Amino acid sequence: MATLDERTRTIHETLGGDVTLPDLTTYDAVLFDLDGVLTPTAEVHMHAWRTMFEQLFAAWDVTPAYTDTDYFEYLDGKKRYDGVASLLRSRDIEVPWGEPSDTPDRDTVCGIGNRKNEVFAAILRSEGIEPYPGSVALLDLLQDQGVPVAVVSSSKNADEVLRAAGLRDRFEVVVDGVLAENENLASKPAPDVFAAGARLLGVDPATSAAVEDALSGVRSAVAAGYGLVVGVDRGVGEGSLAEAGASVVVPDLGVFVPDTSAS
Numbered sequence: 001m002a003t004l005d006e007r008t009r010t011i012h013e014t015l016g017g018d019v020t021l022p023d024l025t026t027y028d029a030v031l032f033d034l035d036g037v038l039t040p041t042a043e044v045h046m047h048a049w050r051t052m053f054e055q056l057f058a059a060w061d062v063t064p065a066y067t068d069t070d071y072f073e074y075l076d077g078k079k080r081y082d083g084v085a086s087l088l089r090s091r092d093i094e095v096p097w098g099e100p101s102d103t104p105d106r107d108t109v110c111g112i113g114n115r116k117n118e119v120f121a122a123i124l125r126s127e128g129i130e131p132y133p134g135s136v137a138l139l140d141l142l143q144d145q146g147v148p149v150a151v152v153s154s155s156k157n158a159d160e161v162l163r164a165a166g167l168r169d170r171f172e173v174v175v176d177g178v179l180a181e182n183e184n185l186a187s188k189p190a191p192d193v194f195a196a197g198a199r200l201l202g203v204d205p206a207t208s209a210a211v212e213d214a215l216s217g218v219r220s221a222v223a224a225g226y227g228l229v230v231g232v233d234r235g236v237g238e239g240s241l242a243e244a245g246a247s248v249v250v251p252d253l254g255v256f257v258p259d260t261s262a263s
């Protein structure tokens with residue numbers, strides 16, 4: 001295992017002193033969740049919701065104005081259409097539910113939800129998304145050492161997010177929400193998507209590593225039999241990720257890269 005640098009040692013201490021960080025280059029492959037692991041996608045979602053609802057509320061004369069508190073209270077963690085319905089309800093607005101196939105100009109719950117997705121894609125295209133530097137450093141290290149990598153995401157926007165982040169070319173195997181739907185793979189926390197990722201890479205999960213920031217994702221990788229499950233704590237909490245089955249929990253993937261302390 002590589003000599004640990006200053007930063008890694010500091011992390012060590014916060015992890016409880018004698019925790020030894022595994023060397024990810026010794027695994028047959030490393031499979032990464034996308035949103036929250038490689039890219040701070042939640043920020044783009046927040047931005048898209050804000051843009052969309054500010055326009056809608058202005059057009060409909062809705063008060064009080066939309067704030068980021070609305071995001072955390074009514075939208076965060078909910079399915080898109082449920083989020084729209086619950087935020088509108090908070091302003092005493094009711095519109096027909098509509099159909100998922102509704103075009104984004106329809107004033108239905110589904111149409112408004114689809115409008116948000118359109119805004120999300122437009123923001124990705126115009127502003128791009130900066131991947132986490134520590135994650136890019138780890139990808140560089142793994143690819144330098146010839147360790148195969150893949151993405152295992154629930155998102156139907158995974159391809160677009162990877163392109164906007166400039167990471168698409170790094171992955172031959174991307175398991176995303178579109179593939180999962182086509183292949184009838186059950187969502188995380190079921191093992192299906194992480195099992196499919198290993199199968200498509202041609203590796204054994206038992207000698208591979210998975211990296212996740214969500215409890216459902218950690219549970220999925222554990223259920224798929226991964227030899228190592230790394231939890232990245234972006235706010236879920238170290239204890240919760242460990243309880244869900246993460247073998248090790250880190251605040252950022254840069255801790256796995258020996259020379260990041262130099263910068």
Ligand SMILES: [Mg+2]
Nearest residue numbers: 033035036213
């Ligand atoms: Mg995630």
